[in-house]
Amino acid sequence: xxxxTSEENYLKTIFHHTGIGNQSVTTNDIAATLxxxxxxxxxxxxKLAAQKLIRYKKYNGVTLTDSxxxxxxxxxxxHRLWEYFLVEKLKFSWDxxxxxxxxxxxxxxxxxxxxxxxFLENPKFDPHGDPIPDKKxxxxxxxxxKLIDLSEKKExxxxxxxxxxxxxxxxxxxxxxxxxxLKVLEKIPFDNSMLLQINGKSKVQVSADIAKNIRVQI
Amino acid sequence: xxxxTSEENYLKTIFHHTGIGNQSVTTNDIAATLxxxxxxxxxxxxKLAAQKLIRYKKYNGVTLTDSxxxxxxxxxxxHRLWEYFLVEKLKFSWDxxxxxxxxxxxxxxxxxxxxxxxFLENPKFDPHGDPIPDKKxxxxxxxxxKLIDLSEKKExxxxxxxxxxxxxxxxxxxxxxxxxxLKVLEKIPFDNSMLLQINGKSKVQVSADIAKNIRVQI
DNA sequence: TTATAAATTTAGTCAAACCTAAAAAATAAA
DNA sequence: TTTATTTTTTAGGTTTGACTAAATTTATAA
Numbered sequence: 001x002x003x004x005t006s007e008e009n010y011l012k013t014i015f016h017h018t019g020i021g022n023q024s025v026t027t028n029d030i031a032a033t034l035x036x037x038x039x040x041x042x043x044x045x046x047k048l049a050a051q052k053l054i055r056y057k058k059y060n061g062v063t064l065t066d067s068x069x070x071x072x073x074x075x076x077x078x079h080r081l082w083e084y085f086l087v088e089k090l091k092f093s094w095d096x097x098x099x100x101x102x103x104x105x106x107x108x109x110x111x112x113x114x115x116x117x118x119f120l121e122n123p124k125f126d127p128h129g130d131p132i133p134d135k136k137x138x139x140x141x142x143x144x145x146k147l148i149d150l151s152e153k154k155e156x157x158x159x160x161x162x163x164x165x166x167x168x169x170x171x172x173x174x175x176x177x178x179x180x181x182l183k184v185l186e187k188i189p190f191d192n193s194m195l196l197q198i199n200g201k202s203k204v205q206v207s208a209d210i211a212k213n214i215r216v217q218i
Numbered sequence: 219x220x221x222x223t224s225e226e227n228y229l230k231t232i233f234h235h236t237g238i239g240n241q242s243v244t245t246n247d248i249a250a251t252l253x254x255x256x257x258x259x260x261x262x263x264x265k266l267a268a269q270k271l272i273r274y275k276k277y278n279g280v281t282l283t284d285s286x287x288x289x290x291x292x293x294x295x296x297h298r299l300w301e302y303f304l305v306e307k308l309k310f311s312w313d314x315x316x317x318x319x320x321x322x323x324x325x326x327x328x329x330x331x332x333x334x335x336x337f338l339e340n341p342k343f344d345p346h347g348d349p350i351p352d353k354k355x356x357x358x359x360x361x362x363x364k365l366i367d368l369s370e371k372k373e374x375x376x377x378x379x380x381x382x383x384x385x386x387x388x389x390x391x392x393x394x395x396x397x398x399x400l401k402v403l404e405k406i407p408f409d410n411s412m413l414l415q416i417n418g419k420s421k422v423q424v425s426a427d428i429a430k431n432i433r434v435q436i
Numbered sequence: 437t438t439a440t441a442a443a444t445t446t447a448g449t450c451a452a453a454c455c456t457a458a459a460a461a462a463t464a465a466a
Numbered sequence: 467t468t469t470a471t472t473t474t475t476t477a478g479g480t481t482t483g484a485c486t487a488a489a490t491t492t493a494t495a496a
Contacts, residue, residue, distance in 0.1 A: 006453065027474060040454055042475055047452095059461060059474055090333040100327045109318045115308040224483065245444060258484055260445055265482095277444055277491060 005106045008075050009034060010044050011053060012105075014064055015072035020139070020217070021157045022179045022199070024061035066177050073137035074113075079105035080126035080133075081116050087127040088120065097127070141217055147182065148192065148211035155183045156216035167213055174204045182216060223324045226293050227252060228262050229271060230323075232282055233290035238357065242279035291355035292331075297323035298344035298351075299334050305345040306338065312345040347430070359435065365400065366410065366429035373401045374434035385431055392422045400434060 003011065013033045017025035031041045049056040053068035064072060082104040086097040114135060117123075124140060125131055133139040144159040158180045171177065175198050185203065186195040192208035206214075221229065231251045235243035249259045267274040271286035282290060300322040304315040332353060335341075342358060343349055349358040362377040376398045389395065393416050403421065404413040410426035424432075 004452080028472095036453090037455065038474060039456080039476080043453075086330075090330070090337050092329070092333065096329070100325065100330050103325045103327070107318065107321045109321070111310070111314070112304075112308070112318050115310065119308050222482080246442090254483090255485065256444060257446080257486080261483075 002108060003071065006044070007048065007053075008071075008106055010041075010048060011064070011068055011072045012075050012079075014054065014062060015069065015076070018062075018064055020069070020141075020159055020179055021181065022063050024063045026061050030062075066179075069178060070137045073133040073139060075105055076139075077133040077135070077137070078107070078113055080130060081113065081120065081123070083126045083128070084120055084123045084132070085116065088123075141215070144215040144217045146212055147194070147206075147214040147216050148208060150182075150184050150216060152184050152187050154218070155181060156218045157181055159215045159217040167210065170210070171214075174198075174206070175202055176204070176206075176214070220326060221289065224262070225266065225271075226289075226324055228259075228266060229282070229286055229290040230293050230297075232272065232280060233287065233294070236280075236282055238287070240281050242281045244279050248280075288355045291351040291357060293323055294357075295351040295353070295355070296325070296331055298348060299331065299338060299341070301344045301346070302338055302341045302350070303334065306341075315345065343433070347433075362433045362435045364430055365412070365424075365432040365434050366426060368400075368402050368434060370402050370405050372436070373399060374436045375399055377433045377435040385428065388428070389432075392416075392424070393420055394422070394424075394432070 010030065013030055014025055017023075017029055017033070027038050027041045027045070031038045034041070045054065045056045045062055048054045048068070049062075052065055053071060054062045054064055056062045079101050082101045083097050086092045086100060092100075117135070123132055131140040139159075141159050145156075147156070147158075150156055158176060158178055176182070176196075181199050183197040183200070184194055185197055188194070192211070194206050194208075194211050195203060196206060197203050228248065231248055232243055235241070235247055235251070245256050245259045245263070249256045252259070263272065263274045263280055266272045266286070267280075270283055271289060272280045272282055274280045297319050300319045301312075301315050304310045304318060305312055310318075335353070341350055347364050349362075351357040359377070363374075365374070365376075368374055376394060394400070394414075399417050401415040401418070402412055403415055406412070410429070412424050412426075412429050413421060414424060415421050
């Protein structure tokens, strides 16, 4: 499951274009960001698709799978933790650190990341003010809200879900995952449950207990 | 003048075989250390020779040029500084750090190395007791040895002590300082502690933990 | 001192990640 | 709706650093 540095850079770039939702990004945009040519991007997209890290259909742009999103977030976690280290401990200024962090983010060692995180006392934001994903790849978003508070007819993107394994299992069963677009079709006052439409397709009923544990972003 | 990771690994391996002198090392020995095949080594040797980092004559083994030696020492400097960081700051044990340091040593940034060195307060030895070359690639006399390795009845001069302030305070309290002449009167197998005579006068008992952190020269 | 063995180099392949040029598909304009 | 333009993909190359197999050189032993 370990990516090459190049594969990691592609994942990161795709994530930066598509964000936490399931938006797509074009071959040319990826090439422009990475400073490579479109032809090279196409080749790499095939490799990433074969590993089920992205969804790729010819001439159609790409989106990250849950697995790809997870990988990207963990690389971003490393990048931002190292940036924090460089500024807070080594006294670099915030504008000198990017290039070095680009290298450090590719060091492969789970133990290293976790110990670095502890050593730095679990910072939540990097020196540029961007949030640092936690070890599960969950990223704070201050303008997120609980699904239960979303009003009827409104749409939002699933941002954070609590890390209870049972809840996660249930959600994946009914087709909700990080980045899903939810529309509130109806709120049932009797039990505060909600009728939702997922990604403009399937409809599903969720209890208030569940809706309290999902955070979404408009 | 920047080397690839692979070139850096070859330089480092050659240095570890040839040392600070101008000894030579064979193709096969390099291959064995790196886990590659002799044919691959031959190819790389040509590249390094073209950069004047090694002296290479077919079928004749290689030696490092001054420039190659310098490069190798700076890589070793990085490796050992990162090892020190991993143990002293991130609390890894000394036997878990090698693999990660192998990756970190290839990060390219002069500023990073110098700031890391300052942050660590310019350590002179890594957690395995090996000396850390300074920024010019100058390495402390490698034929100094750890006091703990000195055998009974032998005498030696204190060369360097680790820079832990507490240790330094303790040593000055019992009368050991840079340049003191120590004679090993007795080694106690039970706890590896040592009974020493200092400058032919006072006797003192030091624990194994202390004896590991003092370097002496015969 | 010749025959055998070991070490080293050469020659030819391969995979990864890039490239250019040409073909194909999708999009925009006439 | 055809034509033109842009985007994307395919096809064929290049470089780096590895490989195997065969050839060459050096070292060892009978």
